[in-house]
Amino acid sequence: MASTVELASSFIEGAPPGELADVVADVQALTEGEDIIPSLLPAFKRYNEAQLAAVKLPGSSQEVGFAREWSMSAVKLTFAGKVIVSGFNELEDNRYFDPESQISFEVDHTTQTASAAQSYALESDHADLIKSLLKSFGVHAREHYPNCSYGVYPIENDTVIAIVLVANRYSPNNFWNGRFRAIYQLPVSSSSSTLTGNIHVDVHYYEDGNVALNTTKPVNISIASVSAESIVSRIAAAERDYQEALNRAFVQTSEGVFKGLRRQLPITRQKVEWEKVGGYRLGQDISGGKGR
Known part of the structure; x- marks a missing residue:
């Protein structure tokens, strides 16, 4: 039989788009009294990497855009937009890199937040x-x-x-x-x-x-x-x-x-007037029967 952690992990990894926080809340409600979230870190990591979670870098601009600026002297980062978390740009110790802004960053997979941004030089023959x-x-x-x-x-x-x-x-x-x-x-x-x-x-x-x-x-x-x-x-x-x-x-x-899943008209071949549904006598008016 699957353990609680295994079941909860499957819920996390199956979370629909934009609903991870809701799934986490449900898992916590189902496991009330247990501090299960730390045990689910591997599931959060797999989910974030598979779903290409996009995280906002610390110190990034709030404005919509894609301009990037890195100043080593002032240690100031200006980044508009979000960067991807995936298995393709993973380094180690939950760090990832972004080749466009030339920085690396640490990710908290549970909260989908980035921190500890550092300069990163891409090394590639291409x-x-x-x-x-x-x-x-x-x-x-x-x-x-x-x-x-x-x-x-x-x-x-x-x-x-x-x-x-x-x-x-x-x-x-x-x-x-x-x-x-x-x-x-x-x-x-x-x-x-x-x-x-x-x-x-x-x-x-x-x-x-x-x-x-x-x-x-x-x-x-x-x-x-x-x-x-x-x-x-x-x-x-x-x-x-x-x-x-x-x-x-x-x-x-x-x-x-979808049309085949529902009857187009009731048995009377007349459309139901839903605003008057409270006045219908079930078994008579809807079925077309006569009162006795």
């Missing part, structure tokens, strides 16, 4: 390509995805470049939250390569019910020219095609499956 990708991919991300964060990282001993994007849209007042994640990997050992990865879309709608959309689209694109412009252009096309396919699927589902 630093120029990474910088170009950050510039081109940043333009693409900001143009198409509100509230997004992105990153480009050298991985696998500098033989592969990881390109990641996360965009969140939360609307708890309307009982829905959503997250878009794109994760790509590009080998850089030759002049022509194949970009592989996955696009993930997760949406949770929970007004008077509980409906979840969890999709994953594998991506496999041949890149003839390993240049930032070519790579980002192919990524943009793949994301556009998938989003158009999702839109078509939504329309078909709305007009097909």
Whole structure:
């Protein structure tokens, strides 16, 4: 039988977009009297890295934008936006790095907060390509995805470049939250390569019910020219095609499956006047029967 920690960890790792705090509160309520949260740190870490948690750096600007400035003399950091937490930019001891701002930072996975920012110099034989990708991919991300964060990282001993994007849209007042994640990997050992990865879309709608959309689209694109412009252009096309396919699927589902789940008209073939529902006599008016 699974232990309490194992069960609670599964709840944490399965938290819908934007609802981690709610899940944590439920776990605490279910385990009242136990200080279980410290035992769930590995689950928080796995969740944050898998979901590409975006954290605000200490001392960062409150303004919306993407300007970054690092001054070693004044030890002053100005950073607008958030940076990604993932397995691709992990260092050690819960530290991560951001190649665009050239800093590293520590993360509290339980609270999703960053601290202890330090200067970080990216060491890669492909630093120029990474910088170009950050510039081109940043333009693409900001143009198409509100509230997004992105990153480009050298991985696998500098033989592969990881390109990641996360965009969140939360609307708890309307009982829905959503997250878009794109994760790509590009080998850089030759002049022509194949970009592989996955696009993930997760949406949770929970007004008077509980409906979840969890999709994953594998991506496999041949890149003839390993240049930032070519790579980002192919990524943009793949994301556009998938989003158009999702839109078509939504329309078909709305007009097909969902309509089939409910009776269009009651047995009388007349629409129910809901404002008068209190006056109906169940078994007579609704069924069309006559009073005896």
